[in-house]
Amino acid sequence: MWLVTSGSAEPVHPPRPSAADSLTAEPVDHGGADPLPGSPPRRIRIPAIRVDAPLTGLGLEADGSLAAPSAARRDLAGWYRDGTTPGAVGTAVIAGHVDTATGPAVFYRLGALRRGALIEVTRADGRTAVFTVHAVEVYDADRFPDRLVYGPAPRAELRVITCGGAFSPRTGYQGNVVVFAHLTGVRAAPATLSPTAPDPA
Incomplete structure (x- = not known):
């Protein structure tokens, strides 16, 4: 499965990944964190590209491709609800539009992300769940490596996907930008304070 949408009628030239941030570049050890139990995600933040977006559940289209979030909300991203939840062991998937008919969308700058x-x-x-990016790639749709992107993982991993690559005014983007990341930290929920018990009389 892979995400393909036509995007806007005219290309808006989103940034493309750098070869220095590819899977074949010299690896960097970012460490890891113990995986979490499953729990649905609610929001994704990517400070380096100023993303702070709500998440909605996504299913599959009839052809097996991943459905896209509604194009009516350019700020909305989605997660594959029948797969791994982000932070749990395995490969979780989050996807969103690079642009829509009205302009840049939630993952417009995804290709500008760097390792780390x-x-x-x-x-x-x-x-x-805090993930660290270890690679950013762009793949042509007809050579998309499904197993590499979506296959099982022995640790908690995340893929963030949008459209990218070459653009055709007739058929839209010809590929996908894929961010590869793994769990490196967890921030706990704030403690709930119990009301102070009254002093005994």
């Missing part, structure tokens, strides 16, 4: 950037996913259990 942080991605924060707030979950329904109140915890925030």
Whole structure:
């Protein structure tokens, strides 16, 4: 499965990933964190590219491709609700538009991310799963490596996907930008304070 949408009628030239940030570049050890139990994600933040967006659940289209979030909300991203939840063991998937007919959308600058950037996913259990980017790639749609992107992982990993690559005014973007990240930290939910008990009389 992969995300393909036509985008706006005219290209708006979103940034493309750098070869220095690819999977084949010299690896950097960003460490890791213990995985979390499953819990639906609520919001994604990517400070380096100023993303702070709500998340909605996504299913599959009839052809097996990942459905896209509603184009009516350019700020909305989505997560594959039948797969791994972000922070749990496995490969979680979040997707969003690069642009719509009205201009740049939530993941317009996804291709500008660099290795070492942080991605924060707030979950329904109140915890925030913090991921560190270890690669950014762009793939042509006809050579999309499904197993590499969506295959199982022995640790908590995340893929963030949008349209990218070459642009055709007739058919739209010809590929996808894929960010590869893994869990490196967890922020706990704020403690709930109990009301102070009255002093005994």
